[in-house]
Amino acid sequence: MKKVQFKSNYSQYFFLAPQLLILLIFLYWPIIQTFKDAFTMQDAFGFGSQFAGFDNFLFIFSDPSYFTAFKFTIIYSFVITLITGSIGLLLAVQANKVMHGKSAYKTLLIWPYAIAPAVVGVMANYFFSERYGLLHHLFNNLWGFNWYENVFDAYIYVIIAGSWKQISANFIFFLAGLQAIQKTVIEASIIDCKSNIRRFWTITFPLLMPTTFFLIIINITYAFFDTFGIIDTTTIGAPGSETKTLVYKAYIDGFKGLDLGSAGAQSIMMMIIVLVITIFQFRYIEGKIHYN
Amino acid sequence: MIKYISSTINHLILSIGLIVMVIPIWIIFASSTHSSLFINTNGLQFFLGDNFIENYSRVLFKQSGFFNEITALKMFFNSFVMATGIATLSVITSLMAAYGLVYFKVKYATIIFWLIFITLLVPLELRIMPSYIVMSKLNLVNTFAGLILPISASAIATFFFRQFYKSIPDELLEAAKLDGTNSWRFFIDFLMPLSKTMIAAVFIFMFVFGYNQYLWPLIMTTSEQYWTVVMGLKTMYGSISDRFAFVIMSMIPPVIIIIFLQKLFIQGIFQNK
Numbered sequence: 062m063k064k065v066q067f068k069s070n071y072s073q074y075f076f077l078a079p080q081l082l083i084l085l086i087f088l089y090w091p092i093i094q095t096f097k098d099a100f101t102m103q104d105a106f107g108f109g110s111q112f113a114g115f116d117n118f119l120f121i122f123s124d125p126s127y128f129t130a131f132k133f134t135i136i137y138s139f140v141i142t143l144i145t146g147s148i149g150l151l152l153a154v155q156a157n158k159v160m161h162g163k164s165a166y167k168t169l170l171i172w173p174y175a176i177a178p179a180v181v182g183v184m185a186n187y188f189f190s191e192r193y194g195l196l197h198h199l200f201n202n203l204w205g206f207n208w209y210e211n212v213f214d215a216y217i218y219v220i221i222a223g224s225w226k227q228i229s230a231n232f233i234f235f236l237a238g239l240q241a242i243q244k245t246v247i248e249a250s251i252i253d254c255k256s257n258i259r260r261f262w263t264i265t266f267p268l269l270m271p272t273t274f275f276l277i278i279i280n281i282t283y284a285f286f287d288t289f290g291i292i293d294t295t296t297i298g299a300p301g302s303e304t305k306t307l308v309y310k311a312y313i314d315g316f317k318g319l320d321l322g323s324a325g326a327q328s329i330m331m332m333i334i335v336l337v338i339t340i341f342q343f344r345y346i347e348g349k350i351h352y353n
Numbered sequence: 354m355i356k357y358i359s360s361t362i363n364h365l366i367l368s369i370g371l372i373v374m375v376i377p378i379w380i381i382f383a384s385s386t387h388s389s390l391f392i393n394t395n396g397l398q399f400f401l402g403d404n405f406i407e408n409y410s411r412v413l414f415k416q417s418g419f420f421n422e423i424t425a426l427k428m429f430f431n432s433f434v435m436a437t438g439i440a441t442l443s444v445i446t447s448l449m450a451a452y453g454l455v456y457f458k459v460k461y462a463t464i465i466f467w468l469i470f471i472t473l474l475v476p477l478e479l480r481i482m483p484s485y486i487v488m489s490k491l492n493l494v495n496t497f498a499g500l501i502l503p504i505s506a507s508a509i510a511t512f513f514f515r516q517f518y519k520s521i522p523d524e525l526l527e528a529a530k531l532d533g534t535n536s537w538r539f540f541i542d543f544l545m546p547l548s549k550t551m552i553a554a555v556f557i558f559m560f561v562f563g564y565n566q567y568l569w570p571l572i573m574t575t576s577e578q579y580w581t582v583v584m585g586l587k588t589m590y591g592s593i594s595d596r597f598a599f600v601i602m603s604m605i606p607p608v609i610i611i612i613f614l615q616k617l618f619i620q621g622i623f624q625n626k
Contacts, residue, residue, distance in 0.1 A: 063519075065526045066458050067536040076453030076540075077465060080446040080511065086491075087484070087506035088472050094483035152370045155363045166367050168612055173374050175607035177565035177583045183600055184381055193396045193593075195380075228374065257359075286478045290567040294587055308478045315482035316572070328479045335474050 098325030117326035126302050127327070130310040136216070137223065137306060138284035142277055144224045149231025149276075150269075154261070156232075157239045167236065174229035178287050182294030185222035189295070196221070208296060212303045215296050219304050222291050227283055231276055238272030239265070278342055285331075307331055378604075385409075385597035392593050408598045412591070423577045425585070425599060431497075432564055432581040432606075438501035439563030440556045447510035448552065452540055454511075455518040456526070472508045477569060485572050495576045504563060510555050517551050518544070554617045561607045 067073075102113035121127045156166050173181075188196045189208065200206035200217070208214040242265065250264040289308055292298060298305035298313070305313065307327065315324025380397050387402035413425050450469060459465060477484065484503050485494075493499035521544075529539050545552075570584040580588070582603045589599060 063455055063523055063526065065523050065530070067456055067539075068458055069536055072536050073453045073457035073459050076449040076457070077459070080450035080469065080508075081465070083442075083446060083502060083506045084469065084472055084508070087487070087503040088475065088480070091480040091483035091487050091503075092475060094486060095480055098483065148370070152367060155366045155370075159360065159363050159367065162364075166371070168615065169371055170367075170374055171615065172608045172611050173378075175561055175565075175611040176604045177567060177607070179565075179567035179583050179586060180600060180603050183586050183596075184377060187381065187397065187597075188377065193392070195397060225374075225377070228370075232370075286476050289478060290583075293567070312478075312481060312568070321482060324482050328482075331479050332475060335479075339474060 095325045095328050098321040099329050100325075102322055103320075113322065117322040118330075121323055121326050121330070124323075126305075127310070129302055130305045130307050133304060134285065134306045137219070137288070138281045140220050141223050141227060141284045141288075142280040144220070145227040145231045145280060146273070146276060148224075148228050150235045152228070152232050153235035153239055154265075156236055170232050171229055173226045174233060176226055177290060178223075178226065179290030179294050181226050182222055182291040185218070185225075185291070185295055189218050189222075208299070210300055212300060215300055215304050219288075219292060219296055222295050223284065223288050227280060230279065230283075234272055234276050234279075235269065238269050242268050274342075278338065281338065285335075307334075378601075381597050382601050385594055385601050387594060389592035389594045392597075404594065408594050409602070412595050412598045412602065415591075415595075423580055423585075425582070425589075425602065427578070428580050428582045428585045429602075429606075431500075431579055432583070434497055435500045435566070435570070435581055436560045436563035438497060439504050440559040442501060442505040443507060443510045443559050444552055444556050446505070447508070447514050447555070448548070450511050451514035451518055452544065455515055456536070456539075469508050469511055472506070473512065477503060481568065481572065488573065495574055495579050497579070499573050500570060500579065500581070501563075504566060504569060510559060513555050514548070514551065517548060521547065550617065553614075557610055557614055557617060561610060564607055 099117055100113060100115075101110045102116055103110040152170060156163060156170070159166070188194050191197055197206060200214070206214050206217075208218045246264070246268070250260050254260045254263070285306065286308055288306060289312070292304060292306060292309045296304045298309060302310065308331065311324050311327040311331065314320050314327065318324075380399060383401050384392055384398045385408060386405040387398050388404050388408075391402065392398070415424060453459065454462070454466060454469070488494055488499050488503070493502070525543060526539065529543055534543070565583055566581070567583050570579070570581045574580055574584070586596075586599060586603060589596065591599070
């Protein structure tokens, strides 16, 4: 907040009103509805509903497919974060070093970032189709690729589809982070330390820590929520429900299965997970990292 | 000599990166310029064919969808209306809300602050089913308002603008106050011109965000008349080269925005920090 402020009786409410109104109708109302759903049980034909306490939560915890989705979401976020982070960093370091063609590299590496996840999924579909797919043929020749039946193969499919565009995001942020490091720091470090690789890990990388942690959060959020479009256009959760993310499962149970109670309880579980990640981000990461 | 080798290695790694990022799109593009018959017999293509104009104009103007009611051109129109609506509405409401939060003494300021920013924890994906029920109660299914409003109900842009306002020195307001400027004039004459770049960056960010929406349009549009490009991709039927052409066209608007407004966009997403 500013030290100097306006004192007014009504103006501030005029400025705040439009956003608050939209949030109340289109965000708080559905959220309240979510909580209502989560604590009520509807009978199978939709005739009546009654207060159910924590039954919906007990139901999802006793459901093995919920744990499958949980396991997959964790693995998926971890692998995507690792792959896209390291490739993004590698490319950003190279792009920051080269003298010629820097902006051409930058432009060409950045633009997949703009493509919608669902579009990426549809593209991945072609590369993994039995009929045309180049990657399908490649993996099939290597070990007999079949994502319809083999969980590991399905993982490879959604991980490649999910990572591709996110490499761009990591590249953009790492490059911006590298360019923000002051030239004098780098010049001084060249005098002290001749080895390029050692200098990178002892000077440059620690200075990139804020960017790295920011990207970890971005990548996890991406893997949790934005990959919906990718899963829905590639494996649709197959084989079985081995590649359903938590968000995808909640959608399927709510919309296709019409089980509002279970979908509501799953949404609340997701809200708790997001809350934990956010608290972790603020308390742990923001506190331990020194900027500049 | 060592310098020369290391620079070659740099370029080599970057070229591999380029191959991974660009070749998939190129293959889909090259394949989209061949006839479906050719693709079906010969697989994905690396070199351009000569059906470019034929395929693309067929996709743009041909009626498609389940009931043959919509053309790709109409889907692009819908996507543009949706994305522009989302970007405009969130820029205006967020700009105002951030101003109210930063520059005023507000009663219950902490409550209002949390009321706005806690919403960052609840993305649309988490409230999709109840949102649909609310929208159908309000009779907003199959309308542009239904596509736009719930996605504009987000505090991301407010967060950007709040950070930006906080970076403006207090002296500006002090000086303006000495001149007897009231809160409205200060907002319009002082802050708006200062925020121009920021407004443009947030607008672009929200436009791409809105254009790329997939799940919400999928749920909100039972009538083909409101289909958008990104959701239409999965549901659209057609020959294989038609679908390739549609995939390529669907990525053109956001990619052009990113390429030409790179600096602005990066600045925009960087405020996210």
